Amino acid sequence: GMVFGKLRSQNASFQPGGLRAAPAPGQPGALPTANPLEDTVPFFPGLHDPLKIVAGRDADFQPLRAQSSIGASPSLRVPAVGICRLEVAFPAHSLELATHVSENAASRLMQKSVSVWDVDEDAVSLALTALARLLNKLPPEVRNRIGRLEVGTESNVDFAKSIKSYLTDLLPGQPELLGVDNVNACYGGAAALMNTCDWLRATAALDQEEGVEDCEAMEARRFGVVVSTDTAIMDEAEIGFMGAGAVAVLVGYNPAIEILPSPVAEMKSTLDFLKPKVHDHNVLTPRMRSRESMDHYLAALDAVTHKTAERFPGWSLPEVQGCVLHGGLCKSVVVKAMNHWYKNSGATAQMGRAALLAKYEPGTKHGELLGGLYTASLFFGIHSAVEHGKIETGDRLLLFAYGSGSTATLLRALVHRQLDDFEPIAPRLAARVPVDMAATTAALQRHRAEGLFEGLGKTVQDARENGLPQGQTKEEPGRYRLVERTPQGERKYEVDS
Structure with a gap:
């Protein structure tokens, strides 16, 4: 796991109650020790303690700082x-x-x-x-x-x-x-x-x-x-x-x-x-x-x-x-x-x-x-x-x-x-095209048919040809539409040019 991008030490393993020491090298369940981070201090000391609520930034607040786990590294600032x-x-x-x-x-x-x-x-x-x-x-x-x-x-x-x-x-x-x-x-x-x-x-x-x-x-x-x-x-x-x-x-x-x-x-x-x-x-x-x-x-x-x-x-x-x-x-x-x-x-x-x-x-x-x-x-x-x-x-x-x-x-x-x-x-x-209740009901019927296997892609084609009145939006560029739906549930989308 990572806390602010820092790898958890290989000398600790996660338990529901927090971090515990892992088995010593050579004992059953021990992890290989292969990097210098294994003995570093935990990134946030007191991890077993209840988390304290820390106020976030307001108009006059200075950036929060967290102590780095690498000794000489500068403190880390939380950016906006x-x-x-x-x-x-x-x-x-x-x-x-x-x-x-x-x-x-x-x-x-x-x-x-x-x-x-x-x-x-x-x-x-x-x-x-x-x-x-x-x-x-x-x-x-x-x-x-x-x-x-x-x-x-x-x-x-x-x-x-x-x-x-x-x-x-x-x-x-x-x-x-x-x-x-x-x-x-x-x-x-x-x-x-x-x-x-x-x-x-x-x-x-x-x-x-x-x-x-x-x-x-x-x-x-x-x-x-x-x-x-x-x-x-x-x-x-x-x-x-x-x-x-x-x-x-x-x-x-x-x-x-x-x-x-x-x-x-x-x-x-x-x-x-x-x-x-x-x-x-x-x-x-x-x-x-x-x-x-x-x-x-x-x-x-x-x-x-x-x-x-x-x-x-x-x-x-x-x-x-x-x-x-x-x-x-x-x-x-x-x-x-x-x-x-x-x-x-x-x-x-x-x-x-x-x-x-x-x-x-x-x-x-x-x-x-x-x-x-x-x-x-x-x-x-x-x-x-x-x-x-x-x-x-x-x-x-x-x-x-x-x-x-x-x-x-x-x-x-x-x-x-x-x-x-x-x-x-x-x-x-x-600029939206206004429709009446009759046109809305017809569209809802197509939605119901599309939810059934017998509807499948047929209603998609029907909507393209006989669906809601297009008005000025018929040639509206940049709008993606569903153009195909197969019996396997595959869907294909294309953008109006």
């Missing part, structure tokens, strides 16, 4: 890592709820519209589209230094082949890309982001052991990419929860939005949201207990916000400049959660409702037009907050990631600058 760029992809069609479902549904869910897509788009095609948009904007020297590509999803089309494996086609010259898919309801994208940030922090220690101290020099060495992609397919009765989208995030040193160390988590086992492997393919909606899910969501939010405020002074709701919460399947989830947080944290005495709205409302603008986004929800929220909010250098943000089952984490973030090459998506959202 986080989000540098963020690109998004979403279906080209939308259903307006107030017009085609009911005004009551639109009002209750606080949703203006949801995304609609046909069977020639899925979580893989959306991921390919988002990643291609990101890579096309990167200079070769950055693309060639991507060392990790990690995915968050709950909408994979295969139980064995990862979505990450499809994405490697876009980086054919880099076979050593680390990372695979992260799966737990809506939480996988946040897990991928934290994994990638930790990878960058750990490999920075190796740079420093090699004498690289400058963050700009580190930045030139490696980057990571996180892709979150999902399709929240629903039956007609739950159409207000439907949605789809993907994000591709460039993660690196010297970030625009720094993700601080020591996220606060709350994990437990719940049964409120399930997608059984064996199920009726005529039913598209997951097995949901909506009220129970909301209760678990709020309980997790209470836990992580309380612990964060205790552990990290300056990071309570009234003290931060912005909040982005996982959006669930509709905007009303975020509104209810923020009102709950506001009332139960004692913030009512320190800030008014106008200040509360200013903290979270900008992050909901994309979601209220796109619908349920699952793992991509938090990232679309970040993009929305940047596009519609007044985020400035030095602002502190709280990011709440959640997945039913249940997994929750509160991340702390610092804004250093605008996201690189940031592109507002309001014009793209406005």
